[in-house]
Amino acid sequence: MSLDDPQIIDDEQEDEKLSDHDNDKSLSSLTSDSSNECPYNDDIASKVSTAFAKATGIDIEFAIQLLKDHGWNIDQALKATYEAKEHAQLIVNTKQNWKDSNEKYFKILSWNTDTTDTDEVEFNELIQQRTETMIEILLREKPDVILLQQVGTFALTLIITCLSSLYDDESIQIDSSNNSNYISIFTRKSSIKKKNVSIIKNSENWNMLKIEIEYKNSINIDLFNAFIDENTYSYCFEQINKTNPNHIILFGISSQISDTFWNSHIINLDDLWEKTNQRPETTYTFDPELNSNINGNNKPQRYDRIFFRSLTSMNNQFKPVHMELEGIQHIKTSDIVFPSTHWAIQGYFDVNN
Numbered sequence: 001m002s003l004d005d006p007q008i009i010d011d012e013q014e015d016e017k018l019s020d021h022d023n024d025k026s027l028s029s030l031t032s033d034s035s036n037e038c039p040y041n042d043d044i045a046s047k048v049s050t051a052f053a054k055a056t057g058i059d060i061e062f063a064i065q066l067l068k069d070h071g072w073n074i075d076q077a078l079k080a081t082y083e084a085k086e087h088a089q090l091i092v093n094t095k096q097n098w099k100d101s102n103e104k105y106f107k108i109l110s111w112n113t114d115t116t117d118t119d120e121v122e123f124n125e126l127i128q129q130r131t132e133t134m135i136e137i138l139l140r141e142k143p144d145v146i147l148l149q150q151v152g153t154f155a156l157t158l159i160i161t162c163l164s165s166l167y168d169d170e171s172i173q174i175d176s177s178n179n180s181n182y183i184s185i186f187t188r189k190s191s192i193k194k195k196n197v198s199i200i201k202n203s204e205n206w207n208m209l210k211i212e213i214e215y216k217n218s219i220n221i222d223l224f225n226a227f228i229d230e231n232t233y234s235y236c237f238e239q240i241n242k243t244n245p246n247h248i249i250l251f252g253i254s255s256q257i258s259d260t261f262w263n264s265h266i267i268n269l270d271d272l273w274e275k276t277n278q279r280p281e282t283t284y285t286f287d288p289e290l291n292s293n294i295n296g297n298n299k300p301q302r303y304d305r306i307f308f309r310s311l312t313s314m315n316n317q318f319k320p321v322h323m324e325l326e327g328i329q330h331i332k333t334s335d336i337v338f339p340s341t342h343w344a345i346q347g348y349f350d351v352n353n
Contacts, residue, residue: 038072040072048157049067051153051157052066052067052078054128055162074157074161074164075160078164079164104350104351104352105321105322105350106215106348106351107349108143108145108250108346109141109143109326109345109347110148110225110253110254110306111134111148111149111304111340111345112150112285112304112342113131113149114293115127115130115131115152116150117152128155129331129333130337130339131155131159131339132331132332133332133339134159134327134339134340135158137339138159139163139166141346144191144192144215145187145213145223145250146163146184146187147185147225147306148182148185149226149227149252149254149304150181151171151182151183153180156171156182156184159184166189166190168187168189169186170197170209170211171184171185171209172199173207175207183207183209185211185223185225187213187223192214192215193214194212194213195212195213198211202232202235206235208236210222210224215351219248219317220244220246220247221247221248222249222250224240224249224252225252226252227254228253228254229255229256230257233257233261236253246311248308249307249308249309252345253305254304259302267307269308270308270310270320271306272323273323275308276320282345284300284301284343285301285344286301286303286342286343287301292336292338294341304344306323306345306347308320308349317352318349318351319349320347320349322348323348324345324346325343325345326343327340327342328343
């Protein structure tokens with residue numbers, strides 16, 4: 001994957017192996033090599049390189065050269081890193097030691113990461129620490145599909161780098177090209193074949209990401225991911241309802257739409273929470289009473305949801321059986337900070353019923 005016109009958060013922590021002078025010298029050559037021209041200006045290229053170097057544990061000069069050699073494509077540069085650095089080899093080895101999930105269930109996780117880029121140095125470090133905890137959770141759970149919303153460019157670079165050995169990824173900006181918020185869909189390579197990728201837009205530059213997949217060479221699923229509000233709500237569901245009637249639909253959303261609004265509108269999709277016994281402990285994904293990342297005294301809300309449409313012709317072969325919340329552990333460096341202001345939703349579907 002390559003990032004189009006990213007706006008990456010400032011990172012004031014320089015690599016300890018380089019002095020400021022050496023760093024500047026290295027980065028000054030980024031756009032001067034006409035043999036493989038960098039698509040970014042020096043400032044943005046510096047930040048992409050720094051994030052890549054931190055995620056892989058390699059020297060920044062080596063990171064810059066790898067990115068240049070591979071046209072600034074993070075996935076391709078990462079592959080080369082695996083072959084060249086012991087740290088990346090450890091990632092590959094760790095993959096073999098991960099506990100296998102129960103293959104009976106199809107797992108999908110949707111998460112508003114709330115890692116929007118910022119220029120404030122103290123928040124940069126915290127975003128990195130939060131993102132590293134998110135990555136640990138994603139690698140521990142290993143869902144078949146991961147839907148992420150409101151991902152900043154720096155956080156997205158870290159996530160792509162660390163998940164690339166297991167997952168294919170697609171990411172788009174939520175709205176305009178000047179917005180550094182992304183939505184992303186990650187699909188597990190071992191169980192999913194990606195067939196088609198498309199972007200659904202409206203006249204106001206709002207974007208929704210759609211990927212058509214085949215699960216275990218037998219089940220066709222259309223994946224949707226979006227950040228919506230009351231203005232994009234109707235258009236969003238109109239477009240989803242136009243999808244192939246012979247395909248299952250899975251749709252992860254994040255929003256700031258109130259429960260009152262949802263309750264007053266009818267949609268032609270099932271809500272995963274409603275179809276898995278509506279357990280009280282899994283009701284709210286945005287909960288100021290429990291999540292110390294949230295400032296203010298707002299009421300708990302179900303801002304994040306997974307919708308689905310199964311096929312009657314499949315005779316309940318793809319049936320929701322469980323929903324749980326993830327991301328409820330503190331980050332390693334703090335006993336009060338969580339990975340995000342939102343809990344993640346993880347759903348389980350029985351594919352062998």
